[in-house]
Amino acid sequence: MTGSIEKKDLVIIGGGPAGMAAAVEARRAGVESVCILDEGISLGGQVYRRFGPGFTVSDQHAAGHEFRAGQTLIDEVMASGADIRTSTVVWGIWDKRIAFVRDDVSASTIEARAIIIATGARDRPVAIPGWTLPGVITAGAAKTMVAIQRVLPGRRILMAGSGPLALAFSAQLQALGANIVEVAEAAPAPRSLSLAKLFMEGDLETMIDAARYRTKLMISRVPLSYSTIIVRIEGGDEVQRAVLARVDRDWRVVPGSERTVEVDTVVLGYGLESSSELSRLIGCKLSYDRQRGGWIPERDAELRTSVPGVFAAGDGSGIGGAKHAEAEGRVAGIAAAGDLGALGAGEANSRIAVVHARLMRMDRFLTTLNQLYLVGPGLFELATDETVICRCEERTVADLDAIIADGVRDPNIVRALSRIGMGRCQGRNCASNVAAAIARRANCPPELVAPLSVRPPIKPVPVAALAEERPQSASETVTS
């Protein structure tokens, strides 16, 4: 009843840096049929996102180096012979059968011999008082608005977050004409020893980027406050002001240090979370990595998950940034080609070895970087009883606390009892905050809190698209 099922050697889910690089390598290795499925209207993912319809790029340089790096990879993958399907939402996987809807109207199924999950990351949701006010957006959304749609999110912008991305976003926003009133970085100012270590381990380009962003901000006289967190956001129908405070090393507020800034827009950029829903859906063995995006699939050196024939690459299996994702994509693409028999084991290994060397250097760099910007537990203690924790079902911290106080320690039971995590986002905007609340109450590390279970559809999908065809024998499938 699902129509004719197409067959492909390799299906790659996600057309960001990891997915594109995987496709390029798999095709180069001679895999016959390679297919990329991506939700976006064009390839690129979050970082290498293209301009929307109606935009023409007349000056590649002015579009930024991320744009150019993305374009190189996009050109490669377009020339690779891979079957590229954009505006395509994968809503479920059963064994190696991938169910998806294209352009919101047509449902199809592909049966793959191997799958690479390259679904990327999203902004970490941070439930602080006022975070649901209009005028509060995540760093990723702000970047898309400004860099891709060329729309400024507001007139007076506060950037509150942590990590090099927060800094980079701020500089990019500022360069594109946004008025950034202040950048509040929760981590302390990096000491020269840490910076030296970063220079030793980092690739030069990344460090030059970081220095450039900082200089840009300094030149534009944007105040950059370290050890400073956003405590709450205030306003009637929209953002009117934000309260900042100094924090200790655990990101806990130093009493008496609160101050108010008048802004109409707050950009929250407290790091990223892996979009690992597909890995979780198909039952990959998971592990919890606080620094790399939460629950992520366990993988071997060639990026195979615990489910045979399924690989995971890029930020969806551990945050590492676009270049890291691209390198992982190459490893997964080559390894999949090897497993599919397109490449001899020796050749596959030597191709992987080249990328591995690069990846290892990046991993060392990431470890140091993550230690500098490790998310402090104080971030999860800013919410008050009235703070909305589940936006879809409009449930507050008090609703959650009542259930945790009853002894519930499993987010899946929290969901059943309170509807927290049950709505349209299926927990994407609340699961990490719920887990943090449980961990705090149970006085245990967050990895001891079970992940929210995932079921199809993993993304909302039009009923009409699924209801296209009459089932073969509906009545016979019904049981009493």
Next chain:
Amino acid sequence: MSAPTDLGRADVAIIGGGLMGCATAYYLAKGGVDVALIDRTEINREASGANAGSLHLQVYIHPHFPDDWIDRIRPTIVLMREAAKGWATIEAELDADCGVRLGGGVWVAESPEEMALIEKKVAAERAGGVMSEIVMSNELRSIAPYLGEHVIGGSFFKGEGFANPLLVAPAHARAAKRYGARFFTNAPVTGITRESSGGFSISTGRAVFRASRVVAAAGAWTAELGRMVGLRLPVEGHAIQVQVTDGRPLVMLDHLLQHVGLGLTLKQSPNGTFILGGGWPAYYDRQQQRNTPLQNSMMGNAWVAARTVPAVGEAQLVRAWGGVGSGTPDGRPILGESSQVKGFYVCYAPLGFTMGPICGRILAEHFLTGEATVPLAPFTPDRFLEQAS
């Protein structure tokens, strides 16, 4: 949580924290009985909490059921009549929101053959005191203007509707606790043995619990409990699925809608989401140890729903899950004490979400007074003994 070796004792131990067990605990505790409920995980974690919330107060039937199905289940219709009364007053009884909406129940048919089955169903229902009515095309459309073009007629019963599965069993549990019932969760029962004193010793993962009498209220797992005391209780479970859309303008008038031929239960919750069910099969994912929706079922269920109520076709599917359905060979509940194992009671019903509260109440009545509003004879666990010999 330190694990005592002796969990304690009670006059009655109820095994199973679904709606059936929680309702039994409530009515027994309210009647002054010293009662304890034991569950292997937490309450409301299986069928009672994972069904679509339909209150099946008309006979549940489809063309592929055995020809004599209505005769088999006929004694249950009286129980359904009582269940309908109970659902109308349950929130007042428990002083709790259970999400009960009784806008009426619509069964629809697309062909004369399907219509004939509905006519047979309605005749049996009316004989048993469930006053459903046959309604043909125009009249049906005035009752249910949301119906699509393929429907030719059906039946309507005013007392039908739906409730919220996430609320009903917990509401019973809370009310039971107010009357002193005790709840032991995360205590999987591994064995039940008869003590020389005549009572039962119940082994759980945590410890041993002792009770003078035992009520098996384990839904699809009833057969397992039966085996522990040497009884054949032929309840079979299977995985079924439910799907929910995003919120849409309210069109369904708090109705429960069912399609006799194609397999559909459909309702719209007060927040506008459509809830799609109808017994479409899910599968048990051994690795993840849970029931999981199937692609074909999701698509088939969506097809039937959008065909029957076109407004559903404009919605987006947001979530789905696998639940548990179960049944007996004769389609009837199993209620009452075993004559072979004195003191061992069974409280089980197919469509257990609908029948849970009434079964709990009837069993408690029988327990407290030796009689019940509805005669228990057709539901005795002993009927399977005779078949076995």
